[in-house]
Amino acid sequence: MIPNPATSFQSDDPSVAVPATRRVEQILFTTDRRDTRPVIMSFDDSSGSRAILTTSDTPDALDTAAVAAILAGEALPEAGRRPPEEPHYEHHLTLLLMPEIDPDATQIPSSALQWAATNGRPGRENLVLIAIHGATIAWAPGRAVLMAHPSRIESVRLALLDFCFYEAELRSIEDAVSLGWPNLKRDAPLAFEFDDRSVGRRSELSTRFQRVVALRCRASQIMPHLNRPAIHPPTLASQIGERFRERSRLESRGDFVSDQLEIQERVYEQCGQRASDYMIARKENLLCWMVVVLLGAELVLLLVGLLASTGV
Amino acid sequence: MRFLSIDLLRAAAIILMIVVHFVENLSLLFANDLSVSQPAAIAWLPSGFAAPIFTFLTGVSYRLWVHHREDRGDTALAITKASVRRGLMLIGLGFVFNVLIWLPEDTFNWDILTFIGSGLILLSIMRHAPPVILPMVSCIVLALTPALQSISDYPSYWQEGFFNYDLTLFDIALGFLCVGYFPICPWIILPMAGFAVAPLIFSGTPHRRLSVSIPVIVGGILLAVCVGVLLAYFGTPRSSAWQLISGWSMLPPSTAYLCGTLGLSMILLDRCHAILDTTSQEITPLGIVCRTLSKHSLSIYVLHHAVHIWPLWAYGLLSGEEASHFWQKAMPASAALSLAALFIFLCLRLFLWMDRTGRLGIEGWIRWLCD
Numbered sequence: 015m016i017p018n019p020a021t022s023f024q025s026d027d028p029s030v031a032v033p034a035t036r037r038v039e040q041i042l043f044t045t046d047r048r049d050t051r052p053v054i055m056s057f058d059d060s061s062g063s064r065a066i067l068t069t070s071d072t073p074d075a076l077d078t079a080a081v082a083a084i085l086a087g088e089a090l091p092e093a094g095r096r097p098p099e100e101p102h103y104e105h106h107l108t109l110l111l112m113p114e115i116d117p118d119a120t121q122i123p124s125s126a127l128q129w130a131a132t133n134g135r136p137g138r139e140n141l142v143l144i145a146i147h148g149a150t151i152a153w154a155p156g157r158a159v160l161m162a163h164p165s166r167i168e169s170v171r172l173a174l175l176d177f178c179f180y181e182a183e184l185r186s187i188e189d190a191v192s193l194g195w196p197n198l199k200r201d202a203p204l205a206f207e208f209d210d211r212s213v214g215r216r217s218e219l220s221t222r223f224q225r226v227v228a229l230r231c232r233a234s235q236i237m238p239h240l241n242r243p244a245i246h247p248p249t250l251a252s253q254i255g256e257r258f259r260e261r262s263r264l265e266s267r268g269d270f271v272s273d274q275l276e277i278q279e280r281v282y283e284q285c286g287q288r289a290s291d292y293m294i295a296r297k298e299n300l301l302c303w304m305v306v307v308l309l310g311a312e313l314v315l316l317l318v319g320l321l322a323s324t325g326v
Numbered sequence: 327m328r329f330l331s332i333d334l335l336r337a338a339a340i341i342l343m344i345v346v347h348f349v350e351n352l353s354l355l356f357a358n359d360l361s362v363s364q365p366a367a368i369a370w371l372p373s374g375f376a377a378p379i380f381t382f383l384t385g386v387s388y389r390l391w392v393h394h395r396e397d398r399g400d401t402a403l404a405i406t407k408a409s410v411r412r413g414l415m416l417i418g419l420g421f422v423f424n425v426l427i428w429l430p431e432d433t434f435n436w437d438i439l440t441f442i443g444s445g446l447i448l449l450s451i452m453r454h455a456p457p458v459i460l461p462m463v464s465c466i467v468l469a470l471t472p473a474l475q476s477i478s479d480y481p482s483y484w485q486e487g488f489f490n491y492d493l494t495l496f497d498i499a500l501g502f503l504c505v506g507y508f509p510i511c512p513w514i515i516l517p518m519a520g521f522a523v524a525p526l527i528f529s530g531t532p533h534r535r536l537s538v539s540i541p542v543i544v545g546g547i548l549l550a551v552c553v554g555v556l557l558a559y560f561g562t563p564r565s566s567a568w569q570l571i572s573g574w575s576m577l578p579p580s581t582a583y584l585c586g587t588l589g590l591s592m593i594l595l596d597r598c599h600a601i602l603d604t605t606s607q608e609i610t611p612l613g614i615v616c617r618t619l620s621k622h623s624l625s626i627y628v629l630h631h632a633v634h635i636w637p638l639w640a641y642g643l644l645s646g647e648e649a650s651h652f653w654q655k656a657m658p659a660s661a662a663l664s665l666a667a668l669f670i671f672l673c674l675r676l677f678l679w680m681d682r683t684g685r686l687g688i689e690g691w692i693r694w695l696c697d
Contacts, residue, residue, distance in 0.1 A: 296456065299456060300456040300458065300459070303455045303456060304462065307462060307463050307466065308466075311466045311467075311470060314470065314474070314503065314511065315470065315473070315477075317499070317503065318478050318504060319477050321478070321496045321499055321503075322477050322479060322496075324496060
């Protein structure tokens with residue numbers, strides 16, 4: 015049974031408690047255990063990932079300036095983001111928290127929505143907006159705006175972080191799988207035939223196979239969290255998690271990426287098999303050639319001896 | 327793609343060969359043997375490098391040609407077929423050459439053309455072998471050769487300074503294997519070594535002047551072996567068996583001679599490639615000369631024999647003697663040397679003109695027939 019962090023997590027660290035005023039948080043999802051910054055939540059995940067608040071030391075004045083900048087529609091410096099070449103277990107989230115006491119005020123300012131929707135990745139402006147029981151959340155990969163009553167905002171934030179982490183994990187796997195297709199196209203012929211010229215590519219193929227296996231492992235680890243069943247009785251946090259998973263199609267995407275990884279894994283597995291068979295055959299071939307050469311040498315000696323003794 | 331390093335070395339080997347053949351066929355013979363103490367004979371010793379360098383480069387060129395064909399997308403079978411056709415063509419040309427130049431009684435003297443043809447066919451088979459097999463075969467051949475020469479009584483075929491055989495299957499087969507002018511054992515070592523080291527030399531980037539490559543190391547070891555056994559040769563009593571291993575002799579090719587010439591060929595090619603071969607399209611006048619001589623090496627080989635051997639035979643017959651009466655005594659060495667220089671000059675002009683006018687030499691016709 016996979017526990018639902020959105021219902022069970024409460025941060026023990028007072029330094030990460032949600033403030034009563036609007037603020038921007040830079041959150042890092044990382045597996046790095048050496049990072050001593052305040053941990054917002056830990057994930058029930060074999061990689062040991064944690065959500066770390068990276069802007070906890072930010073003076074309030076700066077924080078206020080960041081909120082003002084977002085609401086004014088200005089650009090906010092983004093936390094460092096890695097290019098998606100390799101699968102990695104480190105993701106960033108910039109979260110704008112807007113505690114709202116007035117229960118009728120459920121509209122997130124359009125400038126904040128626009129900021130969340132423009133996450134710096136062209137073609138990825140897939141903003142998901144959810145309003146439920148007085149809490150309004152706008153999310154796009156890497157950015158989110160959360161507006162809720164101060165008494166609920168922490169549990170909603172944790173549910174949001176839980177979703178963001180697994181979504182980011184899935185997205186990084188999807189990116190890595192997409193990047194693998196051109197290589198796969200080049201390597202696919204080697205799954206059928208391996209020759210002498212391909213011998214030099216064995217380490218390359220091995221690396222790619224290992225990478226695909228690592229991605230597959232990671233995908234299989236996060237799949238239970240993507241297909242998490244609805245809990246009963248529902249809570250605000252659990253409903254938010256379910257809605258986000260549904261709206262961002264995590265389950266289907268997880269299935270698709272698993273299928274794609276299976277294809278890549280199958281090709282590289284066959285490449286590995288072909289390479290291994292070829293190397294074994296090559297060793298046998300070498301042995302055969304050695305025997306042939308030695309027999310040839312013996313034959314020449316015998317022939318010359320015979321010719322010399324018979325002909326001269 | 328043509329490499330200046332290969333063209334230069336092949337041109338040097340051809341010039342050396344022309345000089346050697348003119349001088350040795352028209353005047354005196356300096357044996358390639360360190361036991362000859364005359365200063366002129368010692369000065370003549372480098373002449374022994376012509377054939378080894380040329381045959382070594384045959385293996386190198388064949389490897390590059392195979393790579394070129396593979397890159398072009400030709401199948402292994404097509405490459406083998408073309409190789410065998412070229413080999414058979416060279417063997418056939420070799421026999422025709424022997425009959426026409428050396429007269430019918432020397433048809434089976436197993437000269438360099440028949441050797442290169444046989445070598446091509448062998449290499450076309452051996453190219454499928456794992457890389458370690460070629461050095462292994464070379465070492466076995468190197469080790470077996472003195473034994474084969476001893477078993478077959480090599481000196482008995484060379485009592486008059488040329489390969490004197492009976493027209494029997496035994497002598498013809500022995501000539502091909504180990505007692506002819508260029509028998510498979512041990513001469514196959516050279517093209518085989520060229521074939522094996524070509525990727526080591528030509529896969530690297532040119533202009534690596536200071537780096538020490540594997541061919542240089544192997545070549546250095548072979549030269550050291552050569553020098554070592556030569557020193558041992560001078561310090562020990564000389565027996566005929568010992569001479570087969572450690573004497574400096576081309577006929578029969580001794581172990582020291584093979585190691586020395588092979589080592590030097592490897593080092594020269596590697597260094598020349600490192601220093602001379604560039605990606606620049608510009609070609610110097612020296613490069614043009616080397617390229618022309620290298621490109622038409624087969625035609626030059628046939629032509630230079632025809633030019634100096636046929637008049638020699640004709641002169642003998644016109645004098646009422648045997649055709650070969652004036653062989654090695656037609657003129658003084660200096661005159662033969664001058665004729666060789668004149669031939670090289672005229673030959674160069676001829677082939678430059680042929681290149682300019684698009685006329686094919688013997689190589690061109692073989693390529694036209696075999697590819």
